[in-house]
Ligand SMILES: Cc1ncc(COP(=O)(O)O)c(C=O)c1O
């Protein structure tokens with residue numbers, strides 16, 4: 001079995017599983033209790049906070065543990081919006097291809113009277129800092145732009161965007177769920193005020209994540225209750241999960257240089273191989289992209305059929321086809337980079353992990369080629385394209 | 395639980411009656427407004443009987459399986475019976491489809507009805 005859907009979730013690392021299972025046994029106390037067992041859990045929790053903070057160049061008190069990336073996104077945006085509203089600033093800037101955790105939160109804020117500008121992500125999937133600058137107004141309270149896109153893997157110029165925001169006195173949030181543990185990040189050098197991350201994207205457990213909030217930035221509480229997380233997020237902490245996240249993150253950062261070298265070579269091998277398939281195209285900038293992300297469109301075919309047949313060949317991947325989404329809408333990311341509906345239909349995302357081999361990559365290239373050819377063989381769209389009744393787009 | 399029934403997967407993996415009939419006398423092509431998929435049915439009708447049928451589909455697993463099953467259901471049948479084919483019958487023959495995939499079987503029903511209309515138009519024979 002070849003697992004090529006690491007952008008959806010990753011397998012937990014051995015070390016993270018070890019941390020988690022050990023702590024389930026040994027540190028089950030409530031960190032808020034004052035007796036020894038509670039205090040042991042508290043120690044574990046605060047050590048994890050130090051490790052997580054160090055991984056992104058933050059201070060421990062700037063880290064809020066959450067239930068994952070979605071909660072962190074919600075809290076970051078809600079916090080900046082509430083503090084903006086208090087000053088009469090109700091304009092937010094974001095991009096058209098953010099994760100739904102961001103876009104749906106912005107939709108909700110629009111109903112509450114906020115105005116939202118979604119920046120163009122252009123054909124290469126890269127946001128331009130000068131366009132961020134031009135969009136900032138007197139009443140802008142927040143710019144929220146993802147560090148790396150979850151579908152097409154493009155890495156955004158967040159340091160430059162952050163600098164623009166800093167200069168204009170506007171808060172900058174970045175959804176770094178796909179980036180943390182995969183590319184170097186430093187909240188100070190990258191001019192970030194708020195950052196979201198999720199453990200299950202870097203070989204940690206699901207249902208755990210964190211929000212970085214720069215010292216001095218006001219926070220709105222989404223979950224009212226006890227005084228955990230210094231009153232910024234109530235609920236007894238998921239101590240084993242949080243500690244396992246810290247273990248996974250430390251590991252990811254320690255191995256980042258060699259993982260990046262290995263994955264980048266495999267990614268490029270896959271891209272070059274898949275480009276040999278006629279009427280195919282890579283989605284998103286080729287250079288400014290995550291080491292493990294490959295995303296293609298193949299004209300004349302539909303993505304769900306492609307995925308099912310690849311699954312039969314032991315390859316697990318994903319697609320932005322309308323047919324694979326419960327809502328039957330094609331991927332908003334592919335539409336945002338200008339792919340038309342028909343072409344977005346035939347999309348394939350391979351998000352590879354460190355355990356992939358060159359043989360696996362070659363097997364994927366061969367298998368995708370076979371399946372695409374097979375499906376085109378009875379596609380009425382492909383027939384029309386080949387007969388010249390329709391024009392090729394790719 | 396798997397996304398699709400065994401029957402759906404069987405018809406998806408080994409679709410029956412795939413291809414084109416060069417001398418078809420009824421051709422129907424329909425698109426799905428919802429997800430954008432396209433299905434094309436070719437019928438060869440002789441003496442009121444569907445003697446041959448082939449399809450081409452650009453669509454999801456359940457669309458391909460629905461096309462395949464629909465062709466099996468109508469092959470060799472009198473056109474008067476074929477006209478009564480519903481998407482429900484196709485879905486039932488496939489041991490069911492997930493709710494949000496029912497519209498894929500509608501595509502099969504509509505493609506066949508469109509092919510029958512084309513036949514009526516070409517031949518002037520009313521079914
Ligand atoms: C870019 C991005 N943001 C947010 C999320 C949500 O993270 P979580 O699943 O931890 O809530 C994901 C993962 O699906 C993601 O890829």
Ligand code: FES
Nearest residue numbers: 323429454457498
């Ligand atoms: S035809 Fe698109 S979902 Fe089935």
